[in-house]
Amino acid sequence: xxxxxxxxxxxxxxxxxxxxxxxxxxxxxxxxxxxxxxxxxxxxxxxxxxxxxxxxxxxxxxxxxxxxxxxxxxxxxxxxxxxxxxxxxxxxxxxxxxxxxxxxxxxxxxxxxxxxxxxxxxxxxxxxxxxxxxxxxxxxxxxxxxxxxxxxxxxxxxxxxxxxxxxxxxxxxxxxxxxxxxxxx
Amino acid sequence: xxxxxxxxxxxxxxxxxxxxxxxxxxxxxxxxxxxxxxxxxxxxxxxxxxxxxxxxxxxxxxxxxxxxxxxxxxxxxxxxxxxxxxxxxxxxxxxxxxxxxxxxxxxxxxxxxxxxxxxxxxxxxxxxxxxxxxxxxxx
Ligand SMILES: [Zn+2]
Numbered sequence: 001x002x003x004x005x006x007x008x009x010x011x012x013x014x015x016x017x018x019x020x021x022x023x024x025x026x027x028x029x030x031x032x033x034x035x036x037x038x039x040x041x042x043x044x045x046x047x048x049x050x051x052x053x054x055x056x057x058x059x060x061x062x063x064x065x066x067x068x069x070x071x072x073x074x075x076x077x078x079x080x081x082x083x084x085x086x087x088x089x090x091x092x093x094x095x096x097x098x099x100x101x102x103x104x105x106x107x108x109x110x111x112x113x114x115x116x117x118x119x120x121x122x123x124x125x126x127x128x129x130x131x132x133x134x135x136x137x138x139x140x141x142x143x144x145x146x147x148x149x150x151x152x153x154x155x156x157x158x159x160x161x162x163x164x165x166x167x168x169x170x171x172x173x174x175x176x177x178x179x180x181x182x183x184x185x
Numbered sequence: 186x187x188x189x190x191x192x193x194x195x196x197x198x199x200x201x202x203x204x205x206x207x208x209x210x211x212x213x214x215x216x217x218x219x220x221x222x223x224x225x226x227x228x229x230x231x232x233x234x235x236x237x238x239x240x241x242x243x244x245x246x247x248x249x250x251x252x253x254x255x256x257x258x259x260x261x262x263x264x265x266x267x268x269x270x271x272x273x274x275x276x277x278x279x280x281x282x283x284x285x286x287x288x289x290x291x292x293x294x295x296x297x298x299x300x301x302x303x304x305x306x307x308x309x310x311x312x313x314x315x316x317x318x319x320x321x322x323x324x
Contacts, residue, residue, distance in 0.1 A: 045241045
């Protein structure tokens with residue numbers, strides 16, 4: 001059977017025996033999703049790639065300890081969450097919302113400019129939230145996880161997840177208020 | 186339903202985490218209460234804003250680079266394992282040599298002790314060159 005037809009758990013059990021080709025298929029299968037998730041968490045492409053690679057290295061090293069109770073993707077994302085939450089970027093972070101306009105962006109066609117402004121706004125807003133709130137929000141909005149699933153991934157109760165999301169939405173509103181006043185939203 | 190309760194439930198409403206019954210109750214309230222309606226509209230706008238933001242593409246070499254790093258780790262681990270095995274073998278060999286040396290020493294020692302050390306035994310000892318002789322020979 002070719003690797004791309006095998007299920008995650010079949011690939012995982014081969015990889016645990018040291019089969020690097022099976023592991024490579026897992027990397028191929030889940031890297032885009034893992035990267036997107038980490039990117040939402042850290043807001044920088046290079047940082048996100050570095051962390052995603054680190055997550056894979058840790059997954060490889062920890063494969064023997066993976067009991068398969070949760071799915072492989074859930075387990076992998078947990079590694080990604082831990083890395084992203086503990087990550088402190090060495091790159092310069094702009095604090096002011098007035099700095100969100102990328103240099104030279106004014107000369108771009110209107111729709112592209114608007115899209116870039118929106119992306120910068122989202123990045124800024126997510127980065128402004130405390131890590132646990134940001135994690136719950138990213139898992140809810142972008143991964144489409146239910147409260148129950150978020151609770152499982154984050155190791156919290158559904159009640160705690162609800163509370164995190166209420167506070168995240170409230171925080172988001174505060175952070176985006178200046179942009180709303182400027183008519184950017 | 187009271188405003189504070191509705192406001193608390195709005196994020197669940199946006200995430201689709203409310204029952205049909207609760208959703209009806211919230212909608213009824215929102216239709217009558219301008220304040221909660223504004224909150225809900227803003228929440229929906231923020232949700233749309235979040236969803237409108239794309240993620241940059243992953244570098245095309247990401248998988249290759251990641252696998253290369255994992256391969257390197259696997260190679261190092263293999264090498265470390267074989268070095269440890271080698272190390273263990275050397276230690277075993279050294280231990281064996283010492284043990285044999287000791288055993289031979291004991292046998293000779295007991296041999297010497299049992300007959301009180303004959304002149305023949307001493308003659309054998311005399312054939313072993315002294316340190317001075319060894320150095321003299323080397324010049
Ligand atoms: Zn109300």
